[in-house]
Amino acid sequence: MERRTVYVGASSLPRVKISKDHPRYRSLVTRERMAAMVEEGIVSTTGLIAHGRGEAFDYLLGETTVPEADLAEKAAAAWLLRAERPVITVNGNAAALAAKELGDLARATGALVEINLFHRSEGRLRKVCDLVEEEMGMKVLGREQDAVLEGIASDRARCTSQGLLAADVVLIPLEDGDRAEAMAKAGKKVISIDLNPLSRTTLAAEVAVVDELTRAVPNMVRWANELRNRPEEAQAVLAAFRNQENLAAVMRRICRGLRKGTADRSER
Amino acid sequence: MERRTVYVGASSLPRVKISKDHPRYRSLVTRERMAAMVEEGIVSTTGLIAHGRGEAFDYLLGETTVPEADLAEKAAAAWLLRAERPVITVNGNAAALAAKELGDLARATGALVEINLFHRSEGRLRKVCDLVEEEMGMKVLGREQDAVLEGIASDRARCTSQGLLAADVVLIPLEDGDRAEAMAKAGKKVISIDLNPLSRTTLAAEVAVVDELTRAVPNMVRWANELRNRPEEAQAVLAAFRNQENLAAVMRRICRGLRKGTADRSER
Structure with a gap:
């Protein structure tokens, strides 16, 4: 930090x-x-x-990891640990905010990392790959994209055959809604990290983490380390997690905050 | 447009x-x-x-001017018409979004326009003044700032003696919370335009417009034209407007939207 x-x-x-x-x-x-x-x-x-x-x-949300987010982060860690081919996608914002922490999570769960930009250019792709590899201290996928994700018309469909295309579980921090939906349609288990509880990305996810990235990822690393050698507990976490109920509880929490005006700490 | x-x-x-x-x-x-x-x-x-x-x-809010916003815009127009020295402050975002429309409002209500940047530099101030004067087709205040607003420590206190300092009613689109509070403390009637219903700017205002700038301003121009020659109706609007109740109704509306998930139209 x-x-x-x-x-x-x-x-x-x-x-x-x-x-x-x-x-x-x-x-x-x-x-x-x-x-x-x-x-x-x-x-x-x-x-x-x-x-x-x-x-x-x-x-x-009060700029804090609410209990519903902590629960989703625990379930997300359990899913990544249980996956056969987990992949974490990283775009420009995720790279800028939490490259190092996402690297820690990849190591803690055995996931591959794939760079996937929304506004793509060769130069920018190289810059983001360089930054992320330096911060993570590990190689990432995405410099050469040899596959496409079905259901997306633009070159935003591009991905790698080793990474995203072959993944069974994908963690998609701050991802675009079209891509999130395409991944879900392709049968992948989608874990989102997105502060908007109503975004298409959040709604496409089976595990929707509504939390700020730099708070969410270290907490997921902590859960991954805690659950790694306790497969039965990890299994129990997965069985008990109810994504829709969890999201509904987040909305109720936001409404309570709006009613009480507790969010009036802005400097704007 | x-x-x-x-x-x-x-x-x-x-x-x-x-x-x-x-x-x-x-x-x-x-x-x-x-x-x-x-x-x-x-x-x-x-x-x-x-x-x-x-x-x-x-x-x-559903990206629409909600009834509470329309009501606040009507009250805002009435206040600007009734003011002796109305001033509209314009910062970089307001200039980029709605310079022309804010000029129409200044003409419709007899208000002066003062440029007031949050991130101030001489070069940027000149650029914004040039853009706004060209779009509005009228002169603006703020190139030379000869006064300060009490209660602000930084050079963000700077303003003009002819404009902001002498104003009785100020319209402050997208304004910073510190400045909004300082203007209210200085006894000015503050009208805000800010989409955050809980921001310090919104809370400092006597008339808080919670609406998007490019929708709000043309509607305020329309109300100003309608009320200009009807002082009794304008007076009735002012007497009937309840800012706190209006804001509370906006919060309830946002909560209803969150519960129904009606805001799920994002492309993100």
Whole structure:
């Protein structure tokens, strides 16, 4: 986490000094880091807008891992451990926010990592692959895409035959709705991480994690380490998890927060 | 509105073709326009994230002007008409989204326009002033800031003595919470336009418009034209408007949408 606080402000703007005592310190530092990552060519401008959408939903959740999210993260870890060919997809925003942590999760669960950009160009793909491999300390798939995912018309269908195409369980942090639906249709077990509880990505998932990425992934690593040598407990977690009920509980929680006005901690 | 559809995609990215039949056409075109405006130096990268936060709340409202917003827009128009020294503040995001429409509102209500950037630099201030004056076809205040707003420590306190400092009623689209609170403390009647129903800006306002800027402003112009020569009706609107009740109704509406899952039209 230490490296992350280096980025406080995009270089074209006056550097922003954020007090560690600020109640929203973490969110503000993350925001500045994302802005800086646009200049590095890792995050696209529309990726920055998507980050803002996430901020709004996170704000309604109180910027904390709610109990429903913790439960989904435990189930997600159990699914990844149980999978035969688990794959974690990483796009520009996921790379900018949590490359190192996603690498930890891949190691903890034996998953492969595949880079999959929404706004794809050769140059950007290379940059993101380089960043992610450096942060993770491991090789990733996706520099050469030799397969396509059915049901997507554009070149966003592109993937690798070794990775996404062959996967039985896929973890898709911050993924696009079209791709999430295509993966579900292809019979893969989809685990999403998306702060919007109503997004098509969330709705396409069998395990929908509604949580902020940099909180969700370390918690999933913790659960994976806890469940790794306890297959019976992992099995019990999977059997007990009810995704739709869990999502409905998240909505009720957001509504309670809206009614009480508890989310009024924004600096905006 | 025709000019607005010109910007579809930032120039550094593959141009995005958006079908007019897409249910979220308007939101997607606006998003691409905002991304393009970053490259022009009008919108800051953190402004882009703020736009994303707005998108999320708008999405929960169904991307429509809800009845509570229409009511607040009518009250806002009545207040601007009744004011002795109304001022409309314009920052980078407001300039990028609705400069022309805000100019129409200034003319319809006799308000002055003052440019007020959150991430201020001389170069950016000049660019935004030039853009807004061209789009509005009128002079704006703010190139020379000769006064400060009490209660703000940074240079974000800067304003003009002729404009903001002397105003009795201020319309503050997409404004920062600190400045909104400082204006309220200075005794000004604050009218906000902010999609976050719980933001400090919304909570500081006496008339809080929870609506998307490009929908809200033309509707306020329409109400201003309707009420201009009917002072008794305008007075009745002001007397009847209950800001807190109106905001509470917006929250209930968002909750109903969340429960029904009606906001699941996102492409994300």
